[in-house]
Amino acid sequence: xxxxxxxxxxxxxxxxxxxxxxxxxxxxxxxxxxxxxxxxxxxxxxxxxxxxxxxxxxxxxxxxxxxxxxxxxxxxxxxxxxxxxxxxxxxxxxxxxxxxxxxxxxxxxxxxxxxxxxxxxxxxxxxxxxxxxxxxxxxxxxxxxxxxxxxxxxxxxxxxxxxxxxxxxxxxxxxxxxxxxxxxxxxxxxxxxxxxxxxxxxxxxxxxxxxxxxxxxxxxxxxxxxxxxxxxxxxxxxxxxxxxxxxxxxxxxxxxxxxxxxxxxxxx
Amino acid sequence: xxxxxxxxxxxxxxxxxxxxxxxxxxxxxxxxxxxxxxxxxxxxxxxxxxxxxxxxxxxxxxxxxxxxxxxxxxxxxxxxxxxxxxxxxxxxxxxxxxxxxxxxxxxxxxxxxxxxxxxxxxxxxxxxxxxxxxxxxxxxxxxxxxxxxxxxxxxxxxxxxxxxxxxxxxxxxxxxxxxxxxxxxxxxxxxxxxxxxxxxxxx
Ligand code: HEM
Ligand code: SF4
Ligand code: SF4
Numbered sequence: 001x002x003x004x005x006x007x008x009x010x011x012x013x014x015x016x017x018x019x020x021x022x023x024x025x026x027x028x029x030x031x032x033x034x035x036x037x038x039x040x041x042x043x044x045x046x047x048x049x050x051x052x053x054x055x056x057x058x059x060x061x062x063x064x065x066x067x068x069x070x071x072x073x074x075x076x077x078x079x080x081x082x083x084x085x086x087x088x089x090x091x092x093x094x095x096x097x098x099x100x101x102x103x104x105x106x107x108x109x110x111x112x113x114x115x116x117x118x119x120x121x122x123x124x125x126x127x128x129x130x131x132x133x134x135x136x137x138x139x140x141x142x143x144x145x146x147x148x149x150x151x152x153x154x155x156x157x158x159x160x161x162x163x164x165x166x167x168x169x170x171x172x173x174x175x176x177x178x179x180x181x182x183x184x185x186x187x188x189x190x191x192x193x194x195x196x197x198x199x200x201x202x203x204x205x206x207x208x209x210x211x212x213x214x215x216x217x218x219x220x221x222x223x224x225x226x227x228x229x230x231x232x233x234x235x236x237x238x239x240x241x242x243x244x245x246x247x248x249x250x251x252x253x254x255x256x257x258x259x260x261x262x263x264x265x266x267x268x
Numbered sequence: 269x270x271x272x273x274x275x276x277x278x279x280x281x282x283x284x285x286x287x288x289x290x291x292x293x294x295x296x297x298x299x300x301x302x303x304x305x306x307x308x309x310x311x312x313x314x315x316x317x318x319x320x321x322x323x324x325x326x327x328x329x330x331x332x333x334x335x336x337x338x339x340x341x342x343x344x345x346x347x348x349x350x351x352x353x354x355x356x357x358x359x360x361x362x363x364x365x366x367x368x369x370x371x372x373x374x375x376x377x378x379x380x381x382x383x384x385x386x387x388x389x390x391x392x393x394x395x396x397x398x399x400x401x402x403x404x405x406x407x408x409x410x411x412x413x414x415x416x417x418x419x420x421x422x423x424x425x426x427x428x429x430x431x432x433x434x435x436x437x438x439x440x441x442x443x444x445x446x447x448x449x450x451x452x453x454x455x456x457x458x459x460x461x462x463x464x465x466x467x468x469x470x471x
Contacts, residue, residue: 102415104302105302105317106305127321127402129402129411129415131408132414137408227412228415231416231419235416236303239422239423240300242427243426243430245427246428246429250438250439253439254439257363257366259438260440261441262442262455262456262459
């Protein structure tokens with residue numbers, strides 16, 4: 001994908017913090033109507049999944065290749081009362097996106113000018129590494145083993161439209177906007193901390209929580225998986241350094257100590 | 269056979285060695301193509317990432333079989349470590365000086381034994397098993413486990429195999445023909461494997 005100068009600037013480290021688009025999720029305002037879940041399916045032309053009644057309105061039980069955005073139902077009993085809470089679960093559009101770091105097929109996952117992490121099924125080779133790289137268990141794979149996940153409606157954003165989910169949300173539980181403005185908005189509404197403000201270089205999907213993130217099934221302090229972080233900083237560079245070092249050591253040995261020449265008179 | 273030559277490898281050993289080397293080279297080239305965006309052009313040579321993935325998987329199958337086939341040829345010798353092997357290791361095979369002579373070695377020297385056991389068998393097992401895990405695993409846990417160890421083993425391979433190639437070609441004139449013609453000279457055997465020379469009665 002060829003980027004214009006403005007787009008490149010937008011995507012450069014500094015700008016991405018201030019210009020990146022995002023979604024603010026406020027679980028306290030969510031009424032569990034699942035309008036966003038349906039709007040997402042409509043816009044992305046995703047077929048329904050066949051499921052069974054599990055005794056909850058939460059359906060399907062998890063993200064699928066045909067379900068990019070799902071309302072997770074949190075049903076807990078506290079002091080004899082049932083608490084019934086809802087949260088939108090989808091790709092976070094991380095600035096430090098683990099999925100993009102491990103993807104071996106350049107262009108299969110790409111950053112849109114708005115800072116979303118979108119995908120191109122034609123370039124995806126179906127290796128499933130992005131699931132290993134993702135801290136939030138988001139990527140799913142379709143029947144052809146190609147990546148499927150929320151792309152923040154990259155096709156709508158390109159035409160200046162907001163994502164289908166935020167467009168539909170009737171209560172303000174989902175708000176689309178400039179990421180920095182969303183953070184200010186949440187703070188102005190009395191939230192001290194915004195989940196995703198700093199995590200993983202800044203998440204595109206921000207959460208204003210009244211509970212611990214783990215209450216909603218999210219990691220309390222999200223970060224790259226340890227194995228992926230170690231791989232990225234040590235193992236990956238070491239492969240080329242190791243190869244180069246071995247070739248250099250062999251060459252150095254050859255021109256200093258030299259080969260084990262045959263003994264005088266001995267022919268080899 | 270010329271009277272001054274000694275049979276070093278069987279035809280089957282040579283065939284399998286080049287099967288191993290060829291599949292390895294394909295795996296390393298496509299592996300680097302996947303590992304670094306900047307080296308992705310390597311996969312373009314193999315017909316693009318999609319095809320390169322298939323080639324990588326099936327070259328892995330060939331490599332797996334080939335590693336299994338080496339067991340019959342080298343495992344027996346490699347697990348028998350002798351006094352002379354420790355001497356060989358403590359003088360690093362004499363590779364750090366022009367004058368040291370090598371302690372008498374059997375058919376394989378201590379370095380070859382360690383290369384075989386630690387790199388080909390151990391690291392080979394790790395890269396092969398994790399390769400199949402990555403091929404079939406669906407869960408995040410297995411994928412992370414496989415991704416990490418497959419890459420770790422890759423680092424070991426790309427660091428040690430160039431040394432193996434150097435040691436069996438330029439560093440030791442007369443060695444390479446063991447894997448082409450299958451024979452080496454008597455002088456070469458006496459120089460590098462004096463214990464083996466005694467065993468096969470040429471000294
Ligand atoms: C393409 C480059 C390669 C060349 C030029 C090469 C050359 C040789 C030669 C000449 C020998 C015979 C040594 C002797 O008889 O003393 C040998 C042995 C051997 N090679 Fe290779 N080889 C190559 C790649 C590989 C690879 C990729 C592997 C495995 C990953 C491998 C594994 C072995 C093993 C296990 C032996 C027997 C034990 C030993 O000599 O260490 N070779 N090779
Ligand atoms: S499954 Fe596709 S998008 Fe995910 S890491 Fe592999 S090639 Fe990239
Ligand atoms: S949430 Fe997962 S899939 Fe989405 S950008 Fe972050 S790492 Fe990638």
